[in-house]
Amino acid sequence: MNEITQILLSRQGGGFDSEELLPLVYNDLRRIAAARMASEAEGQTLQPTALVHEAWMRMFNGGDHRWTNRGHFFGEAVEAMRRILIERARRKSRLKRGHGWVRLDIDGLPLAEATPDDKVLMINDALERLEAEDPQRAKVVVMKFFGGLTNQETAKILGVAERTVERQWAFAKAWLFQNIREQM
Amino acid sequence: MDDTLSREEEVFDAARKLENPAEREAFLSQACRDDSALRERVETLLSVHNNAEEMFTECISALRSSADDPGSSAASHLAQGLEEEQPGAQIGHYKIVQKLGEGGCGVVYMAQQEKPMRRLVALKVIKLGMDTRAVIARFDAERQALAMMDHPNIAKVLDAGATRTGRPYFVMELVRGARITDYCDQNQVDTRHRLELFIQICHAIQHAHQKGIIHRDIKPSNIIVTLHDGLPVPKVIDFGIAKATEVPLTDKTLLTAQNQFIGTPAYMSPEQAGTGGIDIDTRGDIYSLGVLLYELLTGRTPFDPKTLLQSGVDEMRRTLLEVEPQRPSSRLAVLARDDLSTTAARRHTEPPRLIALIRGDLDWIVMKALEKERARRYETANGLAVDIQRHLSNEPVLARPPSRLYRLQKLIRRNKVIFIATAAVSAALIAGLGASTWLFLKEREARRRAVAAELQQIRLTQEAELARSNEARLRRQAEARQKVIQAAVLISQGKLDQADRMITDASPSEPSVEAAAVLRSLSEWRALQDKWPMAADRSSSLLRVNQLDGWDQGSLDFLGAGVCLIESGRADQFDQFRQLALSRFASNTNSVAAERTVKICLLKPPDQTMMKSLAPLAGMAEASFTTFDARDSQATFRAAWGSVSLALWEYRLGHYAKSIVWAKRCLACPESNPPREAAARVVLAMGLHAGSQTDEALKQLHTARQSIAEKFNETLESGGADQGFWFDWVFAQILSEEATALVGSQ
Numbered sequence: 018m019n020e021i022t023q024i025l026l027s028r029q030g031g032g033f034d035s036e037e038l039l040p041l042v043y044n045d046l047r048r049i050a051a052a053r054m055a056s057e058a059e060g061q062t063l064q065p066t067a068l069v070h071e072a073w074m075r076m077f078n079g080g081d082h083r084w085t086n087r088g089h090f091f092g093e094a095v096e097a098m099r100r101i102l103i104e105r106a107r108r109k110s111r112l113k114r115g116h117g118w119v120r121l122d123i124d125g126l127p128l129a130e131a132t133p134d135d136k137v138l139m140i141n142d143a144l145e146r147l148e149a150e151d152p153q154r155a156k157v158v159v160m161k162f163f164g165g166l167t168n169q170e171t172a173k174i175l176g177v178a179e180r181t182v183e184r185q186w187a188f189a190k191a192w193l194f195q196n197i198r199e200q201m
Numbered sequence: 202m203d204d205t206l207s208r209e210e211e212v213f214d215a216a217r218k219l220e221n222p223a224e225r226e227a228f229l230s231q232a233c234r235d236d237s238a239l240r241e242r243v244e245t246l247l248s249v250h251n252n253a254e255e256m257f258t259e260c261i262s263a264l265r266s267s268a269d270d271p272g273s274s275a276a277s278h279l280a281q282g283l284e285e286e287q288p289g290a291q292i293g294h295y296k297i298v299q300k301l302g303e304g305g306c307g308v309v310y311m312a313q314q315e316k317p318m319r320r321l322v323a324l325k326v327i328k329l330g331m332d333t334r335a336v337i338a339r340f341d342a343e344r345q346a347l348a349m350m351d352h353p354n355i356a357k358v359l360d361a362g363a364t365r366t367g368r369p370y371f372v373m374e375l376v377r378g379a380r381i382t383d384y385c386d387q388n389q390v391d392t393r394h395r396l397e398l399f400i401q402i403c404h405a406i407q408h409a410h411q412k413g414i415i416h417r418d419i420k421p422s423n424i425i426v427t428l429h430d431g432l433p434v435p436k437v438i439d440f441g442i443a444k445a446t447e448v449p450l451t452d453k454t455l456l457t458a459q460n461q462f463i464g465t466p467a468y469m470s471p472e473q474a475g476t477g478g479i480d481i482d483t484r485g486d487i488y489s490l491g492v493l494l495y496e497l498l499t500g501r502t503p504f505d506p507k508t509l510l511q512s513g514v515d516e517m518r519r520t521l522l523e524v525e526p527q528r529p530s531s532r533l534a535v536l537a538r539d540d541l542s543t544t545a546a547r548r549h550t551e552p553p554r555l556i557a558l559i560r561g562d563l564d565w566i567v568m569k570a571l572e573k574e575r576a577r578r579y580e581t582a583n584g585l586a587v588d589i590q591r592h593l594s595n596e597p598v599l600a601r602p603p604s605r606l607y608r609l610q611k612l613i614r615r616n617k618v619i620f621i622a623t624a625a626v627s628a629a630l631i632a633g634l635g636a637s638t639w640l641f642l643k644e645r646e647a648r649r650r651a652v653a654a655e656l657q658q659i660r661l662t663q664e665a666e667l668a669r670s671n672e673a674r675l676r677r678q679a680e681a682r683q684k685v686i687q688a689a690v691l692i693s694q695g696k697l698d699q700a701d702r703m704i705t706d707a708s709p710s711e712p713s714v715e716a717a718a719v720l721r722s723l724s725e726w727r728a729l730q731d732k733w734p735m736a737a738d739r740s741s742s743l744l745r746v747n748q749l750d751g752w753d754q755g756s757l758d759f760l761g762a763g764v765c766l767i768e769s770g771r772a773d774q775f776d777q778f779r780q781l782a783l784s785r786f787a788s789n790t791n792s793v794a795a796e797r798t799v800k801i802c803l804l805k806p807p808d809q810t811m812m813k814s815l816a817p818l819a820g821m822a823e824a825s826f827t828t829f830d831a832r833d834s835q836a837t838f839r840a841a842w843g844s845v846s847l848a849l850w851e852y853r854l855g856h857y858a859k860s861i862v863w864a865k866r867c868l869a870c871p872e873s874n875p876p877r878e879a880a881a882r883v884v885l886a887m888g889l890h891a892g893s894q895t896d897e898a899l900k901q902l903h904t905a906r907q908s909i910a911e912k913f914n915e916t917l918e919s920g921g922a923d924q925g926f927w928f929d930w931v932f933a934q935i936l937s938e939e940a941t942a943l944v945g946s947q
Contacts, residue, residue, distance in 0.1 A: 102264055128256075133263030136256055151206050162261065187217065188210040191246040194253030 091174050092156065095164035102163055103141050110134040128197070143196040147189065157185045158193070205239075212243045217250055286310060286326065292370060293362045295324055311375060322359065325442070326370045337361055337369055340441065347441045349412045354405035356425070356438040376436045378427035382496060385426075390433075391549040392558055395497045396589050398426070398435050403490060403586035405437045410483045410582060416440055417481060419489035420468040421496065466517055467506040468492045471573045474521040483582075484575035490585060491570025491578070498559055499529045500544045503571060522573065529567050530560035562592045565600035574749075576711065681707045685716045692719060697726050704739075709746050717747035717758075724761060725919055728927060733769035740765045741774075744781060752789055756797040757926070759785070763801040764931040775805055783814050792825035793839055800846040803853050804935060812853065819850045834872065841870035845877055848884040849936075852891075860888040875912070876925035879905040879933040883940045890944045898944050902937070906946070909934050 110132060131139065140162070148155040153175075160171040161182075168186070172179040212232045219225040225247075233240035286308075290297045295312040301323065302309045312324040340361040347358050360372035378384065381402075385395050402424060409416060416423075416437065423439045466474070470488035473481055495503050503526030509517050526532075533541060533556050545555040566588050572578045579585040588598045684707030691700035701723050709716035724739035740762035747758050759782050766775050779802045786798040795818040802815055826843035829836040848863035864885035868878060886902035889895075912930050920926040 106263075133259050137260050137263055140257075140260060154206070154210075162257070163264070165261075165264075184210060184214045188213050188246070190253045190257050191213065191250050192206075194249050194256055195245055198249065 091164075092160075095159055095166075099141075099159055099163035103138065106134040106137040106141075110138060128201070139197050139200075140193055143193040143200070146196060147193060154185050154189050154192075157182055158189045161186050209239065209242055209246070212239065213246050216243060216247055286364075292324060292326075292364050293360070293372075295322065295372060297324070312372070314372070321375050323373045323375045323438075324370055325373065325439075326364060326368055337363060340369075340371070344441075346412055346414050350409055350414060350440065352405050352408040354401050354435055354437060355409065355440060356436045358439075358441050371442055373438060376425045376427055376438060378425045378436070380421045381424040381426050381435055381493075382421040382500075384433065385497060386500070386547040389547055389549040392498065392555070393593065395548070396593060398433060399490075399494055399497060400586045400589055402435050402437060402493070403582040403589075405435075406486055406490060407582040407586070409437075409440060410486070414440060415481060415483055416486050416489075417473075418442070418468070419486055419493060421493065424493070466509045466521070467502040467504055469521060470575070471522045472575060474518045482575070484578050484580075487570055487578045487582060487585060488572075488575070490582060491567055494570065495526075495529055495567050498563060498567065499532050500547065501532060503527070503532075525573075526568075526571060528560075528564040530556050530564050533559065562598045562600070566592065566598060569600035681709050681711075682713070682715075685709055685713065685719055688719045689715055692722050697723065701726075701735075701739075704742075709742070711746065712748040713746050714749050717743055717750055717754075720746065721758065721761075724765065725927065728761070728765060728768075728931070729916070729919065733765060734771075737762070737765040737769040737771060741778075744785075752786070752791050752794040756786065756794040757928075760797055760801050760926075760932065761928040763804055764928045764935060767804065767935050768931060772805065776811075779807070779811060783811075786818065787814065790821075792821050792843070795819075796822040796826070796839075796843040796846040799850055800932075803846075803849045804932060807853060815850070819847065822850075823847055837870060838872065838874075841867050841872075841874070842877060844870075845881050845884065848881060848888070852884055852888055855891075857888045857891040861885060861892070864888060874923070874925055875908055876929035876933050879908045880929070880936055883933060883936045886944055887940050890940075895944070899946070902940050902944050903946070905933065906937055906941070909937055 128136075128139075144155055144158055144162075147158065156175060157171060160166045160174065161168075164171075166174070168179050168182045172182045175182070212229070215232070216225050216228055219228055229240055229243065233243070286292065286297045286300075288297055288299055292312070294316050295314055298311040298313055298321070300308060301311050309323055309325045312322050314320050314322050344361075350357065356374040356376045358371060358373050362370055362372075364370055379387070381398065384390070385398070390398070406416065406419070416439070418439060419437070423437060425436050425438055426433045427436055428434070468489045470481075470485040473485050492502055495501070504520055504524070509520060527535075533544065533552075536544065538552075541552045545552045548555055550558070566585070569588075570578055570585055579588070584599075588600055591598050684703050688700040688703040688707065691697070691703060700719065704716075704719055704723060707716075709720075720739050720743035724736050724743055727733075727736035727739060740758070743758055744762055747755055750758075763775070763778060763782075766772075766778055782798050782802055786794050789795065789798075799815050799819050799822060802811060807815070822843050826840040826847065829840040831837055844863045844867035848860045848867065851857075851860035851863060864881045867881040868885070882901045882905035886898045886905065889898035889901065909930065913934065918927065920929070
């Protein structure tokens with residue numbers, strides 16, 4: 018045994034648990050969050066650190082915590098961030114409309130009257146429809162739109178060519194927009 | 202992959218790059234040939250292409266603005282994250298020698314200190330993105346206190362600073378060894394020696410507590426066993442670091458649970474989990490010591506850390522706040538055979554012996570340290586150590602197995618709703634006791650024996666004066682609790698006068714659900730008899746002990762106590778009462794409690810300072826009751842009461858027009874509540890009078906006074922939420938007297 022046996026901070030027993038995993042991926046998660054949120058705009062409510070922590074907590078809410086690889090892991094991390102950002106948009110959208118208690122119904126809201134937060138919610142609804150039809154393209158949208166990742170990063174995580182990401186992202190944007198219009 | 206979509210995508214992708222319309226047209230004709238559906242689809246997509254880009258650009262910037270990290274850019278975070286100190290690197294006065302370990306929130310290095318002396322130290326760089334200045338400022342605030350700690354079982358924290366890239370670091374005395382649980386398991390340390398090590402840890406924590414330092418993060422990895430002349434010496438490390446690195450509540454990040462949740466929820470006290478660190482005292486450390494002791498005895502923490510972490514923040518909180526852990530011996534008894542034999546072997550014994558050793562005293566000692574309610578834990582780390590020492594010397598311990606009555610009380614505490622719902626003394630308590638006294642007598646006998654044992658111990662043990670006075674206090678408390686239970690039984694039998702005498706002897710002053718229920722019944726009983734001074738006495742005592750009842754019952758108690766004070770002619774004490782109400786509810790976040798506090802504090806004209814202190818609460822009430830869902834009868838009910846408070850608030854401010862609006866809003870409420878309406882009319886009358894609408898003022902006041910007079914003509918009853926409590930009527934009456942003096946009567 019090492020002379021300096023586990024000094025001061027030692028790791029939690031065997032296994033691949035959250036306490037061990039967090040330090041390994043923390044920096045990456047944080048960078049995704051920072052990319053998502055780096056801005057000088059006003060109305061800020063959340064720090065990248067907080068977003069990472071919250072996303073982390075949510076991932077551990079699910080129950081199944083086996084990740085087959087890095088891509089799988091980051092896919093889930095970005096999904097968790099998506100849910101957080103959507104909740105935030107939903108809350109802000111409600112507040113702006115003064116319907117403190119009433120469930121906001123964004124269906125049938127004319128696009129011209131929609132706030133950016135409303136639009137984020139609409140995009141998310143359309144994205145759910147795309148997910149049903151074509152999960153692969155939907156993943157690209159989640160990484161690019163909610164994860165704020167570059168084409169290169171998205172390509173690496175999804176294991177596809179960068180060019181494919183670029184093409185799918187451009188197409189998906191038009192598809193989603195049209196889908197939103199058709200819902201009205 | 203969807204073929205249709207892929208085909209669409211291909212055509213779309215090529216076409217969008219052709220800017221010349223003619224070229225695009227030609228390409229589409231060629232690419233789609235006779236597939237008109239495809240062509241139509243792609244053309245639609247091309248036509249919305251620009252709008253789509255625009256919308257996404259707008260939304261991406263909206264997502265960005267939904268958050269921000271003040272003072273640091275993405276790039277600097279990246280740099281911070283990648284940074285790792287290399288041997289030879291200089292941080293402040295320290296030169297890195299080697300990396301020692303890495304945990305969830307920091308990296309620890311061995312480092313060489315150059316000045317003022319050459320020595321090896323441990324240097325811990327905090328990894329999580331934190332506001333470095335705030336961390337160091339919080340550390341500096343504690344630095345003096347930390348410097349005063351001088352104990353062989355505490356590793357000193359020597360210094361704090363910021364690295365080149367702005368991350369906070371702490372410098373500590375270098376401790377070489379293993380964490381306590383590993384040391385004990387690897388060396389098969391038996392239970393007795395584990396307890397002896399644990400006692401030393403208690404003494405170290407006690408020393409820190411006496412210097413005013415709370416550790417806040419006691420866990421095995423913060424207690425290192427080092428060998429000194431071949432003897433194991435436990436050292437507590439990281440003192441002051443938890444406090445300096447915790448996210449202050451003012452930075453309302455979404456994760457109120459903060460870093461500790463990522464780290465070590467298994468060792469966190471219920472109050473820490475519940476309040477997010479706002480109300481932590483030394484007893485939080487006692488809880489964590491209890492968890493550590495549990496783990497030393499059984500090899501497990503009371504709650505499984507993985508389950509806790511996976512259950513999510515809310516469930517984690519609920520577990521820590523509400524779920525009773527299994528007793529250590531029961532926990533061992535349900536282990537799988539292999540687990541149990543390993544656990545026993547690590548304690549140098551066999552399974553049956555280990556369980557027998559822990560069952561009884563050690564169970565109760567651990568469970569007393571782990572009490573959810575901190576007032577029931579050991580008062581001090583020393584007290585915990587002394588009880589373990591008693592166990593080791595085969596003396597009776599202070600911790601006791603919970604009696605049936607005690608368990609019943611716990612049940613009641615978990616079901617406070619029952620208490621709140623019943624006006625008289627808890628029906629649950631009566632039902633639990635079977636309305637007969639046999640259980641009570643049995644309990645009294647048990648208590649007598651317990652008290653005798655404690656007295657015996659006082660004679661036998663040569664303890665410090667402090668410990669003795671503690672025991673005497675515990676004994677007094679036990680006797681007082683006993684009387685409270687007797688009073689509760691008497692009330693259940695309708696013997697309120699006897700109960701009243703009993704409670705006079707007990708004079709309870711510690712927060713207690715039982716004592717509060719008894720005092721509440723008695724103050725109401727006196728009020729309904731029109732015996733106001735006695736009602737005021739009981740209700741004032743009630744305010745000292747009702748903290749465990751939550752904001753709803755708590756704020757109702759203040760309404761009752763306020764009117765009792767005025768009715769008993771103790772206007773001089775009313776100011777003090779108002780201060781108490783403020784200190785209790787100033788930081789509460791419930792708008793109903795806020796509204797009630799405003800109302801009762803304004804029952805008598807206040808001074809400027811009081812108005813200023815009440816302003817935030819009035820603001821909170823205004824924000825919640827200005828708009829409400831009229832279909833929700835609860836919300837309407839709350840808003841109607843809130844309107845009375847806000848009418849009175851505006852009236853006291855001299856904003857008569859606003860006051861009138863609020864009073865009318867209350868009266869417009871569809872569901873009738875006579876005392877509320879009477880109060881609203883009285884405030885309305887005063888507002889109208891101030892606005893020189895004398896006739897209307899007289900009319901409103903007359904209606905209110907008639908309603909009040911009718912009520913007081915009959916015997917006053919306790920009442921309920923729907924039709925108004927007795928104190929709601931008394932409130933309206935007191936206010937109507939003020940109004941009559943102003944407006945006159947018809």
